Amino acid sequence: MQRHALTRSRLAGYLLAATAALLVAVVAGLAWGSTTRNIWDLFGDSSILLYARLPRVIFAAVVGAALAISGAVFQAVLRNPLADPFILGVSGGAALGGSLMLATLGAGLSLAVPAASFAGALASLALILTVSRWLPGGRLSTYVLLLTGVVFNAFASAVIMFLKAILSAQKAQELLFYLMGTLSVEGTPMRETLALSGTILLCCVVLVAFARELNLLSLGEDEARALGVNVEKTRRWVVIVASLGVAVSVAYTGLIGFVGLVVPHGVRLIVGPDHRLLLPMCALVGGSFLVTCDLIARLSFSVLGTSLPVGVVTACIGAPLFIYFLRRNLLRQEGE
Amino acid sequence: MIKAENVHVRLGKRDVLLGINCEAAASESVAIIGPNGAGKSTLLRALARIREVDQGSVTCQACPNPKEWARFVSFVPQSHAVVFEYSVLEFVLMAFHMVNGRWSLESKEQVAQAHKSLERLGVGQYAKKAVTSLSSGEFQRVLMARTLAMKAPVWLLDEPTSNLDLKHQILLLELVREHVRAGGTAIAILHDLGLAARYFDRVIGLRAGAIYFDGPPADVMTEAHLSDLFDIPLKRLSEGDLVSFAACAVDPKIQ
Numbered sequence: 001m002q003r004h005a006l007t008r009s010r011l012a013g014y015l016l017a018a019t020a021a022l023l024v025a026v027v028a029g030l031a032w033g034s035t036t037r038n039i040w041d042l043f044g045d046s047s048i049l050l051y052a053r054l055p056r057v058i059f060a061a062v063v064g065a066a067l068a069i070s071g072a073v074f075q076a077v078l079r080n081p082l083a084d085p086f087i088l089g090v091s092g093g094a095a096l097g098g099s100l101m102l103a104t105l106g107a108g109l110s111l112a113v114p115a116a117s118f119a120g121a122l123a124s125l126a127l128i129l130t131v132s133r134w135l136p137g138g139r140l141s142t143y144v145l146l147l148t149g150v151v152f153n154a155f156a157s158a159v160i161m162f163l164k165a166i167l168s169a170q171k172a173q174e175l176l177f178y179l180m181g182t183l184s185v186e187g188t189p190m191r192e193t194l195a196l197s198g199t200i201l202l203c204c205v206v207l208v209a210f211a212r213e214l215n216l217l218s219l220g221e222d223e224a225r226a227l228g229v230n231v232e233k234t235r236r237w238v239v240i241v242a243s244l245g246v247a248v249s250v251a252y253t254g255l256i257g258f259v260g261l262v263v264p265h266g267v268r269l270i271v272g273p274d275h276r277l278l279l280p281m282c283a284l285v286g287g288s289f290l291v292t293c294d295l296i297a298r299l300s301f302s303v304l305g306t307s308l309p310v311g312v313v314t315a316c317i318g319a320p321l322f323i324y325f326l327r328r329n330l331l332r333q334e335g336e
Numbered sequence: 337m338i339k340a341e342n343v344h345v346r347l348g349k350r351d352v353l354l355g356i357n358c359e360a361a362a363s364e365s366v367a368i369i370g371p372n373g374a375g376k377s378t379l380l381r382a383l384a385r386i387r388e389v390d391q392g393s394v395t396c397q398a399c400p401n402p403k404e405w406a407r408f409v410s411f412v413p414q415s416h417a418v419v420f421e422y423s424v425l426e427f428v429l430m431a432f433h434m435v436n437g438r439w440s441l442e443s444k445e446q447v448a449q450a451h452k453s454l455e456r457l458g459v460g461q462y463a464k465k466a467v468t469s470l471s472s473g474e475f476q477r478v479l480m481a482r483t484l485a486m487k488a489p490v491w492l493l494d495e496p497t498s499n500l501d502l503k504h505q506i507l508l509l510e511l512v513r514e515h516v517r518a519g520g521t522a523i524a525i526l527h528d529l530g531l532a533a534r535y536f537d538r539v540i541g542l543r544a545g546a547i548y549f550d551g552p553p554a555d556v557m558t559e560a561h562l563s564d565l566f567d568i569p570l571k572r573l574s575e576g577d578l579v580s581f582a583a584c585a586v587d588p589k590i591q
Binding site (some may be wrong): 004008048053076080083209215222226227268273274276332 | 381384385386403404405406407409410413416417419420421422423425426429430431433434436438439441442447450461464
């Protein structure tokens with residue numbers, strides 16, 4: 001590894017390259033689908049583009065950005081490169097909150113579900129951190145954090161299964177559809193698509209604003225404090241904002257796993273861990289990653305006339321990579 | 337320059353500091369010595385405002401606003417695990433967190449300053465390497481280089497020589513001396529009593545959360561004081577200006 005200090009030209013170079021990659025992914029996402037056609041023809045027939053593909057591609061891009069950037073933020077705050085909203089149980093908590101709201105009020109996709117997801121995400125994070133601190137010697141070690149996440153996810157799915165069992169067939173169907181981890185958002189009004197995009201964009205801007213503090217926090221609490229960071233305030237805000245990003249994503253698209261793990265790891269390998277560059281890069285690369293995964297999901301089974309939920313694709317890519325990262329991490333700890 | 341008044345700190349159910357009063361002036365260096373668990377690290381962390389004090393106050397003449405503490409008081413930890421692979425240069429540049437704006441990058445002067453500090457500590461060749469790849473001694477020098485780059489008037493050093501070889505122990509303490517001669521203040525926890533006596537203007541002996549002695553090394557570092565402080569018979573050995581203290585066997589029959 002050979003890395004100079006972060007300069008404006010380096011920052012601009014990487015961000016331009018990542019933006020270009022995102023644009024390529026978006027154009028590909030718009031051009032290919034069940035009816036593949038020349039992109040220019042598509043602009044002539046604007047109904048498919050505007051009502052089917054564009055909202056879906058926008059959803060994929062912003063949700064990918066939110067999941068990747070919050071993954072990077074959780075990793076810095078917990079000083080654990082394996083933290084990810086899905087593995088930690090934050091996504092599970094958001095899904096649980098959203099499901100409970102859906103089951104009790106059946107509110108469709110109004111604001112009640114995202115709000116309940118947000119509450120679920122924060123509550124689960126608080127619970128997981130409290131439990132892992134309470135366990136002897138637990139203080140945020142990799143094992144304890146991952147295991148409490150696994151246990152919490154199992155618990156959340158049990159509660160969701162319970163809900164499915166006691167609900168009417170129609171409501172259970174609605175719930176299943178909500179949880180599937182899919183980006184088929186037909187029927188979601190453009191207004192909500194824009195609101196979701198706006199919220200996530202705002203989350204990204206706030207998190208990037210905290211990038212310097214995150215650099216110091218990733219060195220440890222004492223170091224951050226000694227170098228002038230208000231640790232409690234910073235941690236509270238970044239965790240709330242990152243959870244908000246995850247929660248609104250989960251509320252609209254269900255559980256899409258591993259994006260928050262795979263993207264920050266990959267980006268860190270290329271640009272290094274400086275969060276001033278890492279966070280905006282994660283947002284852009286996360287967007288391209290999910291748009292591409294969604295394209296794979298839509299195309300891979302198109303001969304059978306069906307498409308995969310995008311969560312299946314991200315899990316197929318993410319699960320083996322997670323094992324690889326875990327091994328690398330443990331090997332390094334052994335070496336210390 | 338920096339002053340602790342009646343500082344009490346409780347950690348869990350234990351009273352770690354029991355009303356400490358101490359200060360270090362400009363152009364003064366102070367060594368803190370004492371047995372394990374005496375509260376040395378807690379005192380240094382209280383001075384750095386990393387630990388909150390339960391009672392009493394910590395003030396710094398040069399720093400009117402406590403929010404700006406980190407600009408004036410620089411803390412050098414002993415060592416710690418770094419999880420992410422920051423380059424040595426990126427790590428040292430974090431020193432400028434307090435002086436740079438939220439959206440600004442480090443200036444060319446700051447980068448040059450960081451390189452210069454790394455060179456002073458003999459770790460300039462590692463600037464682009466990952467901090468995680470350094471040995472503990474090299475990392476300790478990088479931590480010191482970060483403080484040197486900041487140019488804060490007060491240095492708080494937690495066992496700054498614990499991982500260093502003899503040459504670099506002397507190099508580091510000469511840097512501390514230079515800083516103090518230029519008007520700075522340094523407070524360091526040390527276990528090497530000879531180095532404490534040789535490089536510091538004053539020595540504070542800390543025992544069970546209270547100050548046992550405080551004064552110039554020649555006055556306070558007597559065999560009787562030190563034997564009592566560390567609860568083991570100590571002999572003072574001297575050769576010209578150099579002094580060292582040798583611990584004798586705990587059981588007098590073995591002597």
